[in-house]
Amino acid sequence: MDSSAVVTPPYVAGPLRLYPFRGLMLSPSRIGDPSSARAFARPYRDVAARLTSWERRGLVHHDTEPAVYLHEYTVAGIVVRGLVGALDISRRATSRADRAVYPHEGVHPAQAEELAERMAEMQMNPAPILLVHRGPAAVRTLLARVAAAPPTHEFTDRAEQEHRVWAITDPDDLGALEAALAGSRALIADGHHRYAAYLRLQRDDPGGSHDLGLAMLVDQDETPLFLGAIHRVLVGTGLDDLRDACDRIGATFHRTTETAAVGALAPGCLAATDGTTWATLALPVPHGRAAVEVLHEQLVPALTDEPARIGYHHAVEEAMAHLSRSKGTALLMPAPDFDLVLRIVAAGRLLPEKATSFQPKPSVGVLIRSLLDGAPDRH
Known part of the structure; x- marks a missing residue:
């Protein structure tokens, strides 16, 4: 296959589900630092051991209890808030009506393969893909209550992004989120190649931790990302x-x-x-x-x-x-119009490569998912 060819990644079937996972978080002094990004560079097989070493030295926090996280970050006065969880990618859509996650541009297969190999060697999803949707009222109400409590983590990183993170662990809240999100449809704002890499890993090793991929789901009506040209x-x-x-x-x-x-x-x-x-x-x-x-x-x-x-x-x-x-x-x-992008993908089309720029994106290292933690119980 031509390595420059652009293909349509598969569509994930609904219902849209974000499962709890045990979040890994770098020390605030390392988040937003360019040297932290280099920590995820080759050799990839050493990354998991490196993070374990950092965890022993207090430079990485690893939650003991699985959670879906509410992550709020502020960049130059722009506040973005989203749910971070392990996205269920175990089922492929068989019809347009069955689609829960919509890519809006194609991917280069070679790049997706490289990312899949990198994640398999690192044994982690180092950063969430960014999804946007129009959130149901029930989700907004629940998240407003969560955000009214003191955050689990609050800090400013080296890139001067301000972060607040709440761990949602209450079974009733998690059940309410699952029910409210089930009918949602999400657009990939950033991370098309990582999404395709998730699907490639799941195809090759179904039934375990690769049935899920780390994702952040932002309500475009509540705290919108800026959509630029x-x-x-x-x-x-x-x-x-x-x-x-x-x-x-x-x-x-x-x-x-x-x-x-x-x-x-x-x-x-x-x-x-x-x-x-x-x-x-x-x-x-x-x-x-x-x-x-x-x-x-x-x-x-x-x-x-x-x-x-x-x-x-x-x-x-x-x-x-x-x-x-x-x-x-x-x-x-x-600048493209968000509603037009939604109509285009709902009609089954993709935009040309690099047609949109969703900003701002969160710093790497706030929430990481270890594949060694396995998959949660999914009933």
Whole structure:
């Protein structure tokens, strides 16, 4: 198989379930520290032993009782709160109506395989994948009561993220959460390749700890993640090339000023620049589709010569800096709409690669799941 091929990962079947697990947490002095990320680097087989050593030295806390965790983190004034648990991935959906977890972009099989091998050697899920949903009222009510009590852990990490964590262990609360979440449908916000790695491990070793994968479920209505755009740089493509491609697909190309181009950004309108000249591209975006789909499905294929490569950048400044190093055109994208993304995945489609940027993400090390703890009793 072509290692650059992008494929659709399998869909997990409902009901959506987050099971308790015995959380591992790095010392606050290590969370948010770049050296902590290097602790999960090769050789992966040494990571579990390294964490055990740190645990003996008091640098890692390992809960004695399984819990589903409420994790709240604050970054630059943005507060995000989510449930962290062991996501049941043991069943594959057989119909669209049966799907409980929705990826919104494809994955590279080789990358997913590498991550699966890494987790198998480390014997852990080092960080939760990030899921978003519209939370049921019953879940909000229960979590509001949980958050009204003193947190189990409260600290500021080395990256200046503020964290509060509550361990939910009461059987009645866990049962109420399971019942309230059963009908939920969740979108993968971050971690598509780790999700695919979970499924690959479960396929190869069903019935044990690989039937679950660590996940954080955020209520997008309660404490929403910011959904931003990821801009493109078409290396080797000029503005005249884009103008001609626009003519071919019925899009409108208009040269203008930087201020006007950036101000015109809208669901169907992109801003383009070669670093000197600016233009707007009004794309023919049908109802129910996103501009990034039209860009990759119609505009880029309409270019006389395909770009030498496409660069992806979360910040406009990064895209402009790329232009200073490589001749080409930067395309500034509008921020995608969350409800539109939901409609696209519910219709069975995926967005092009790197179409969304959900922010902020939690620091690594707040909650880790050891695969050596096994799987909980699942009735």
